[in-house]
Amino acid sequence: MQKRWLTVADAAKYLSLSVKTIYAQATKGEIPSAKIGGSVRIDKKKLDEQLENQILDMESKVKDWI
Template identity: 50%
Template sequence: MTISKEELTVSRLTTWPRLLTPNELADLLSLSVKTLYSRAKAGTIPVVRIGSSIRFDPKKISLWIEEHAA
């Protein structure tokens, strides 16, 4: 039995974590969206780039918070 490319893609997409938008993460962290964009541009926060859009992986953000907690 072979798995088609479409089935493999759908399978991967359903197991991938949901990525957060800048607005969603800003609300969760009580930061401004502008601050998130600035940190993303500076490379000081983990980001996923999709074309010109940015998204945030919740697992990577959790690790980042733990590493940078004072």
């Protein structure tokens, strides 16, 4: 069973980004996150959905361009 909530460090590894970038994006609301027990956690399910939507949007733009 996969974890639903990722630590910032786990999310950074998952996305190949720095911990600082994950914190910044979470603070800006650019990635789905919540503060749980005083720690920032990233919602992996919503993050995956967001990434999938971004990929589909890019594919659509490429098809329109071609």
